[in-house]
Amino acid sequence: xxxxxxxxxxxxxxxxxxxxxxxxxxxxxxxxxxxxxxxxxxxxxxxxxxxxxxxxxxxxxxxxxxxxxxxxxxxxxxxxxxxxxxxxxxxxxxxxxxxxxxxxxxxxxxxxxxxxxxxxxxxxxxxxxxxxxxxxxxxxxxxxxxxxxxxxxxxxxxxxxxxxxxxxxxxxxxxxxxxxxxxxxxxxxxxxxxxxxxxxxxxxxxxxxxxxxxxxxxxxxxxxxxxxxxxxxxxxxxxxxxxxxxxxxxxxxxx
Numbered sequence: 214x215x216x217x218x219x220x221x222x223x224x225x226x227x228x229x230x231x232x233x234x235x236x237x238x239x240x241x242x243x244x245x246x247x248x249x250x251x252x253x254x255x256x257x258x259x260x261x262x263x264x265x266x267x268x269x270x271x272x273x274x275x276x277x278x279x280x281x282x283x284x285x286x287x288x289x290x291x292x293x294x295x296x297x298x299x300x301x302x303x304x305x306x307x308x309x310x311x312x313x314x315x316x317x318x319x320x321x322x323x324x325x326x327x328x329x330x331x332x333x334x335x336x337x338x339x340x341x342x343x344x345x346x347x348x349x350x351x352x353x354x355x356x357x358x359x360x361x362x363x364x365x366x367x368x369x370x371x372x373x374x375x376x377x378x379x380x381x382x383x384x385x386x387x388x389x390x391x392x393x394x395x396x397x398x399x400x401x402x403x404x405x406x407x408x409x410x411x412x413x414x415x416x417x418x419x420x421x422x423x424x425x426x427x428x429x430x431x432x433x434x435x436x437x438x439x440x441x442x443x444x445x446x447x448x449x450x451x452x453x454x455x456x457x458x459x460x461x462x463x464x465x466x467x468x
Contacts, residue, residue, distance in 0.1 A: 221255040222246050224271045239273060240280035247281055251290050251306055252399040254368070254406045258308035262291065309407060311459055317397070317404050318455035324394055325378060326447045328385035333435045333443035339384040341436050347377040348432040352425030358409065359418050371405040377428055381435070381447075408454050420457065427453065 222243075230242045247267075250256040262282060268275040282304050285291040294303040309317075332339045354370035378401075382394045394401075427450040434443035 221250050240277035243281035244284045252403045256306050260306040262304040314458045322451045324390050326444045328382045329447040330440045330444040331385040332381050333440040344380050348428040351428050355421045355425045370409045374405045
């Protein structure tokens, strides 16, 4: 995958952050900007990162950019390829490994299936109206992906997907579930984007529509107060998403 030619990092953001805190290190600001760009999918998996171009686009020197990229490398969001005698390096945006995908889905399954159970058990404290709206809009968003609708690049669908699951964890009434879930928020957003992209590339209408119907099934089980059914539906949904990711993760890079 080639270098990113479209600017995704805004130099005004550096000025705004320095206005708030003049003592903030520029490299830390750039780190957070690039982390957000990677996990929100504006910098794509396996994208080559050109230090000089990034520095030029942000109107800063290369040193804070190199420091920011090193922080990203330590966090696992950037990979390094040594060149020649090792004096020079190429940097690339990370891509999730199969182990990363499996681990994240295992965490999701542990938290979300229990959350769905608790929500159905005490559904009077769940925002049922919003849960239903998000399930229906998610299904419509998947239809737009099937039809190649230009207004849906996958980000809209991701937001609907994450909103649906966030409500279930939030309204489960278990603060420990919520704390763990929120700590993984950016990675789970990223995982949802990847899942939607894999499914869109596969172009299997039946699978996309099945994904949407699974949200509807979870919503109905919670609304009607069937805890075990809600938990089982969530487990089925997460297993389906995990299998799709593991099966199709290489399709995008082959396009």
